[in-house]
Amino acid sequence: MREVWRMWNYSTMVVLTVLTATCRPRQLAGRVGILLQDFEAQLVSTRVDQEVAFGPENLGLPREELRRRVAEFLAHVGLDGLDDRDPATLSGGQRQLLALAAVLSLAPKLLVLDEPTTDLDPVRVEELLATLDRLSRTRDLTLVFLGEDLRLARFCSRIVLLARGKILADGPAEVILREVERLRGLGLNPPELPALFHDLGQATLPLTLAEAVDQARGLGWDQPIIAAGDQASEPGGRGRPPHEGEILALRRVSFAYPDAPLVVQDFSLAFRERELTAILGPNGSGKTTVLKLLRGLLTPQAGEVWQPPDEKFRVGYVFQNPDYQLFAEEVWEEVAFGVRLLGLSPPEVERRVTTALTRVHLLDLARDDPFSLTKGQRQRLAVAGVLALAPQVIILDEPTTGLDHREQQDLLGLARELHAQGHTVIMVTHSMWAAATYARRLVVLLEGKVLLDGPAREVMAERELLARARLVPPAVVQLSRGLGFMALTPAEFCQRVGGRA
Numbered sequence: 001m002r003e004v005w006r007m008w009n010y011s012t013m014v015v016l017t018v019l020t021a022t023c024r025p026r027q028l029a030g031r032v033g034i035l036l037q038d039f040e041a042q043l044v045s046t047r048v049d050q051e052v053a054f055g056p057e058n059l060g061l062p063r064e065e066l067r068r069r070v071a072e073f074l075a076h077v078g079l080d081g082l083d084d085r086d087p088a089t090l091s092g093g094q095r096q097l098l099a100l101a102a103v104l105s106l107a108p109k110l111l112v113l114d115e116p117t118t119d120l121d122p123v124r125v126e127e128l129l130a131t132l133d134r135l136s137r138t139r140d141l142t143l144v145f146l147g148e149d150l151r152l153a154r155f156c157s158r159i160v161l162l163a164r165g166k167i168l169a170d171g172p173a174e175v176i177l178r179e180v181e182r183l184r185g186l187g188l189n190p191p192e193l194p195a196l197f198h199d200l201g202q203a204t205l206p207l208t209l210a211e212a213v214d215q216a217r218g219l220g221w222d223q224p225i226i227a228a229g230d231q232a233s234e235p236g237g238r239g240r241p242p243h244e245g246e247i248l249a250l251r252r253v254s255f256a257y258p259d260a261p262l263v264v265q266d267f268s269l270a271f272r273e274r275e276l277t278a279i280l281g282p283n284g285s286g287k288t289t290v291l292k293l294l295r296g297l298l299t300p301q302a303g304e305v306w307q308p309p310d311e312k313f314r315v316g317y318v319f320q321n322p323d324y325q326l327f328a329e330e331v332w333e334e335v336a337f338g339v340r341l342l343g344l345s346p347p348e349v350e351r352r353v354t355t356a357l358t359r360v361h362l363l364d365l366a367r368d369d370p371f372s373l374t375k376g377q378r379q380r381l382a383v384a385g386v387l388a389l390a391p392q393v394i395i396l397d398e399p400t401t402g403l404d405h406r407e408q409q410d411l412l413g414l415a416r417e418l419h420a421q422g423h424t425v426i427m428v429t430h431s432m433w434a435a436a437t438y439a440r441r442l443v444v445l446l447e448g449k450v451l452l453d454g455p456a457r458e459v460m461a462e463r464e465l466l467a468r469a470r471l472v473p474p475a476v477v478q479l480s481r482g483l484g485f486m487a488l489t490p491a492e493f494c495q496r497v498g499g500r501a
Contacts, residue, residue: 316386376407
């Protein structure tokens with residue numbers, strides 16, 4: 001691959017043979033494209049086709065070329081047929097793909113993608129990477145991925161690890177991806193298979209499932225020391241939840257956004273006390289719509305949203321983007337605002353705010369500006385604002401989006417703690433490892449319908465139905481099944497084969 005950029009002395013940069021200090025941004029706009037992590041900031045139009053046409057139209061391209069580019073790049077990202085839709089009616093993942101199509105329509109030579117997979121289902125990630133790989137080969141397009149999703153690295157010829165503004169490693173992907181301890185030391189989540197074999201004391205670390213199965217069989221791991229029926233109780237154990245009573249339910253609900261087809265029709269789904277449920281499904285399957293219906297943020301055109309007839313019953317909702325619900329100038333005031341609206345006494349307000357901030361480990365930052373916090377801290381602050389209202393049900397929409405691996409573990413650990421303390425927790429996620437590790441119950445949606453609903457272990461075993469929903473079980477699940485047993489997590493796998501977690 002030819003060199004497309006170079007920097008000297010932290011002050012001079014050349015991009016595509018152009019010295020950036022000597023040119024205006026518009027001179028690079030047609031050469032360098034960027035997909036921002038906050039892709040919503042790039043969307044400006046009220047129709048999908050107009051969004052993709054906006055950039056080329058400003059370059060003065062003829063109408064026929066505009067039509068060709070719109071059709072071509074919508075097809076590349078899997079959004080063909082949605083030309084006349086309002087972007088606001090698309091799912092988060094579909095809007096991310098739309099922003100990418102709009103960037104690609106400018107035919108850049110260098111494409112920078114900042115966290116491009118945060119809102120995409122697993123199969124859509126694979127399809128997107130395959131599309132970008134094909135474009136890079138056929139159109140002389142250079143790709144630069146920024147982020148922590150190491151699935152991207154499998155398509156890269158080179159990985160650069162950065163920390164505190166310095167390059168710590170720079171080398172071939174197949175080498176860097178096997179440096180498990182270095183990746184963990186940087187707070188990254190190393191690929192599951194090499195990390196698993198590293199934790200089991202192996203010197204040879206496989207990168208692909210086929211390599212892992214062959215190596216595991218050679219080590220005798222297809223004869224686990226624990227009997228197949230002796231399943232771990234956590235997570236995803238069999239059996240009914242501890243309480244049978246429904247606490248929140250959608251009953252024969254139908255809903256459509258304005259000028260858009262039905263998202264759900266005659267849809268029913270119930271939740272019980274003290275469940276920790278993960279809702280999975282491909283982009284556009286209705287996951288976030290279901291959450292908003294449960295919370296009352298959307299009103300169904302038919303059917304009912306049922307909850308107990310108790311004035312003290314509350315459902316808390318944490319948005320995928322926590323910044324949508326943060327507005328105060330201090331962390332303390334952010335949490336206190338909702339509590340004061342309940343008309344509680346000042347001592348009770350202080351007690352609730354202190355308790356909520358303590359539970360999310362933010363009490364030491366009580367006087368800080370919320371927008372000076374990291375994304376993970378802002379996510380936990382949004383949770384604190386909900387906790388202070390003492391809800392029985394807590395809804396989390398894509399709680400791990402945009403967080404590094406440590407922040408993801410912190411937030412998911414908090415969800416588990418809240419569940420253990422008696423809350424019903426419902427979360428939507430594209431992260432299959434998070435669902436397998438933390439949820440007791442999994443619900444899989446497809447085209448506005450429930451495809452699967454049951455204990456995590458049972459749902460993860462439904463390989464064909466998961467494939468229909470464009471979902472791929474975690475690598476450790478696939479590996480264990482290839483060896484004749486089922487492990488949901490690396491720790492469980494290590495236990496089953498007699499190694500150390």
